[in-house]
Every structure is written in structure tokens, then in C-alpha cells.
Amino acid sequence: MAAKVGIPRTLFYYVYFPMVETFLKELGAEPVVSSKTSRKILDDGVREALADACVPVKIFFGHVQDVKDKIDFLFVPRVVCLNGRTIYCPKFLGLPDMIKHTFDQLPEVIDTRIDVRDDRFAVWKAFYMLGKKFTNSTAKIFFSYNKAKRVLKLYHKLLKEGLSPEAAMNKLKSKDYNIKPNHQSLLKFAVLGYPYIVHDKYISVNLLDKLNKLGVETITLEQVPLNIIKNTKTDIPKDMFWTFSDMVLKAAYHFFNRGTVDGIIHLTAFGCGPDSMVDKYMELKSKNHPHIPFMSVTIDEHSGEAGMYTRLEAFVDMVKRKKEAVNNA
């Protein structure tokens, strides 16, 4: 029987899952993803995790709870640094330790450390260690790794073209890579935030779909080319230390400076440490660009659909009126 490898459907899932999935399948292992975030997962997470933790970490605990009894291995690598420059949030760095010392009954946790600053081949090595669990053939691992990398590239391309992670993953499965052009909307918003918040339909209270329903086209972080992010200058003397935070903030600066969107929404989570700074910098920046309305939305354990919808509607209305006023002037 194929070994089952559990993967929590949160955090890095949205960015790297197709790669891990391909890799495991090539080696004859079976990836088992936790269920979609739900009330139950959230409640489990709230119960297992520390009350003072941020919502995404609580959700992560919920996903571990959901999947841990169905698997032989739990894959939670300790991802420290992937770009040689910025690191991930300290809570990411401590993830394997937090769950190992919280849950009593866990399958074997694969928590290889990945830090490309120490070792240029850290990613390959991590996959090698993972692959070793299922085969002894280095060649086979290498082959699978390369295939996985190709799939990941394709996946990121689909994301860049505006597909949601879910849609992109489906597309990869159907092998139909043609993308139908985005319908033209009257308004275009940048919705910036960490992938595991923005693309988790449950915890984001479906914000993206709601905006689309209100006739707003949305752009997310994944659609901003990496070199644009890399080359965007902020007026802050130090880059944010944390990878996702750095990207979100630079993307925000990019949109404010270019003025290519009609509004910017920052989607952030209750109790997020890095975002307390990112959000403030965005707010200060937005003061210099009054023609691009900015709103920050904080989600928490109790975010209600209704309240969120009203706020979004009001914001969209405001942007619409503003745009009409400019057009008429």
C-alpha cells in the first residue's frame, strides 16, 4: 500500500502544493490533503493552539488535527529562507516544534529545514530526504524532483494569469492550459495579503468572490511578477524581514505608485505580528495617494459574512463614485 503523506491545506499549500503532490505521486506515495477550512477545523485549531496565536496558525493546528490520523507521515518542512534574502515569519520557523509539542499522537513528522542561505541546494536536499522515505533510487528522486519543479512553474504561471489556486490546480489536472480572458470589469482592485488568508475561502469570508459579484476585478499578490516586486523601491530604509510581508508591502507600493488599480484592500489576520507594521506603512503610503482608496480588512475567528459584505459594498460604492466624479470632471 502506498505510504500516505499528510499535507495541511493552509500556509505553503497555496504556493507549493502542486510540486509536492507531483513529487510524491511520482514516487508512488499518496499525498493526503486535509479538508477545506471549515468551522470544525477552525474550532479544533482554536482549541489546540495558544489563544494568543494568530488566526492562520490556529487554522494550521486545525488542519493538522484533521489529517493526522489518516496518514503515515506529516510533511511540515521548516522553511526558513527560499530566496536568499528574506525569511519566513518566526511562527513558520517554529511550526514543526509547536505541533510536535502540542499533539500527543502524531505520525512521523518530516520537518526538513530549508534555508538556501546556508546551502544553495537546500530545496533539492529537502526533497531528497523526503524521497528517501519511499525509494532508494537517487535517480528516481532526481527525476521526480525535476518533474515536480516543472509542474510548479506551470502552476505559478497559471496563478500569474489570474487563476485562483483552486482553479489552477484543477487546470493542471485537466491538462487544458488555455485560459479564457478575464471579462472586463468597471473596477479593478488589488487585494493584498498572505496567500493562506486571501485564498482560503472560509477564513477570508469569500472576499474575492464577493468583490467579483460586486463587479470588481481583483488582482492578488500572485499576479504581480516577481521582478516587479524585487525592483519596487519603498522609502523605508530596511526591507521587511519576512518574505510574504516584504512582497505584500512592495506590491502595495507598486500599485500606489503606478496607479493601475482603482482601490487597494489589505486583507490581514487578527493577531498577526508582521502585519501590524505592513498595514501601518500601507496606510501612511495611502495618504500620499488619495485618489486610490485604501481599506484594511482584518479577519478573525468570528468574522461574519454579513458585516463584511456591508463594508465591501460601501467601499466599492465609494470607489465607484470617486471614479465617476473624476471621469465627469
Add this chain to the structure above:
Amino acid sequence: MRKVTFPHMGHSYIAFKMLMEDMGNEVILPPRPSKKTLDLGVKYAPEFACLPYKILLGTYLQTAEMGMDTIVTSGGAGPCRAGHYAHLHKAILHDLGYNVDLVCFEAPKKHPIDFYRKVQKLNSAKLSVLSIIEAIKRGWHKLKALDHMEKLSHKIRPRELKRGTTSKVYKMTQLWLDEARTHKEIEEAEAEGIKAFNNIPQDPNREVLKVGLVGEIYVLLEPASNLEIEETLGHMGVEVERSMFLTGWTRDNLGKGTEELISVTDAAKPYLPELIGGHGRDTIGHTVLYAKRKFDGVIQLAPFTCIPEIVARTILPKVSIIHDIPVLTFFLDEQTGKAGMVTRLEAFVDLLRRKKQNTKLNQAAALS
């Protein structure tokens, strides 16, 4: 003349004040953080900023009102938020119309030229490089003496006959050290201080508990931010040992050199092998070491939303069970009240006393 201020972090302001004055600056002394400081900080800081951030912002706003035009502080490369504090502080102050200058020191080893430039920026008295080094040495000397006094207060307070004597003596020694300006004067003040502490009438028979304090640096070092937890514990008959001093007091004075730090990392390794920024790993490591040194308990102090301490706190219960040492955590924010804290401390100290008695009884039983 530059009018400088800096964070109020325990008694360190006494040493920094001398250093800044020696370099020819006017010092706008940061007031001891009060409700007003915190209110100001809370009003203008992001909601989920950590407590130290809010207190510092409040401090800067208060001193800006008093004419402060330069903030002197340190940066750091993270991976925690403190490394970004200063620049966001400046951005917020500018947004509020205070045009303050910021001199933010980064680790001199990594950025020697930048360090030199910033020192020169503050060198209003146009001192020679040698004189600056001398001034820094004097400041360091003073800081060490101050730490020594604090350390003595931790030891003696739980044993004092008359409640409050130690705190009074401690304040007095700070005043003496504040006035001392040369190495000789600092030495003398320190010697006087030691004498004064030793003269405090003590109760030799009192059963004193030993508790280790671990956690995030600012709330550990600034009593106003931790609601004077050390004093409160002292009055409950608890001797505290703090895991952190600005001068690395414990490290230098236990005579083990840097080995201690290594062993903290080692002690933390089975639980948290990764450096997660802030002092999260030290929190774990020190807890293990306190347990090994047979302390009665450990208290973790952490700012609300503090990232590394949250990670540490998640792991601590396991450490507490494995090493059989009770651990109590306080997440501090603007809503933490002293009364609530005292109640929780009393319950904790009770538990420690009972545990200690039980152990003794068991040992006696085993012997008979």
C-alpha cells in the same frame, strides 16, 4: 544643540544619559513609562503592534512635546519586529508633524562605517575618537554597576525584615550612580551601594523561593511595563533571577564566559532548534536551565502578539512537564492590571510553596 532621547528601559537611561551628555548633547530624559505614555502609544500605534512598540512610541511623543529632536536607538536585523521599530516610529512621528531625526544603531560588527558615522552625528562636543571610546567605556561601567545594584535588590528584597527597605535603598543607589561621572566615582558609588544593601536588616530564617524570569527583553527590563513584577514577587518572599541584563550580567558574572549562552541554545535544542528571533529560544533554554538548577518555578513575560514568545509559550507546557518545573506566563498589554497580576502571582507562589513542602516531606519519608 541636539536634544536627544532614547528608550526608557529599566535603569539603563542613567548610563545613556551620561554618555549622551558627555558627547555634548542635551538629553530630554525619557519619562518612566506611565499610563499616559501607554495611552499615547496605543492611540497612534497599530493595534497589533507589540507592547514595547507602543510604549516607545508614547515615550517619543512625550519627549517630542518637550522639545526632543533626535531619537537614539538600536535596530537589529530581526528576524523580529524590533528591527523595524525605529523607522516606523519615525514615519508615524513625521505623519503627526514632529520632524524628529533618528539615529538608529545597527550591529557595529556588521556595519562598522555606518556605526562610525552615526557616532559622529551625535558627537556634538567634537570629541576625539579616543575620548568617545573613553565615554562609551564609562557608560558601560556605569551600566554594569547599575545592573549589580539591581541584582542585589533581587537577592535581598525577599529577605528584608521591613517591607520596602530594599526598594528604597535601590532607588538611593541609583541616585548615587547617576551622580558619579568618572570611573573612580562609579567605583565608589558601587561600593557604597553594596554596603547599603548589606546593611538592610534581613530575616535569616525566612523560606525563600527561587523563581527564574524569562521572556522578551523590553518587558523583562522595564519594570513599568511588567507592573513591577520583581518587586511584587520579592515582597511575596520570592527571590527572582532574571535571565537577561543589558550588560549580560549573568554571563559575565557566573564566571563561565560565553559558555552559558551556548548552553542556553543547547538546552533549548530538543524543543526549539531554530533561532526564531526575539528571545524565543532563550526563553525555552533558560527554563530548562532553571529547572536543572532546581529553581522552584519560572515566569515568562511576553508582550501580547509577541511572535517568538508565542512560539515559545506553545512549547513550554511540554518543557514544564518533562523537567517538572511549574511555569506561569503573562502576556502583557495595555489592559493588563496590577490587581489581576498579583492574584495570579499569589496563586502561583502558593503552588510553589506546597510543591516544595511536598518534596521535602517525601524526601524525609524516603529517609526514615
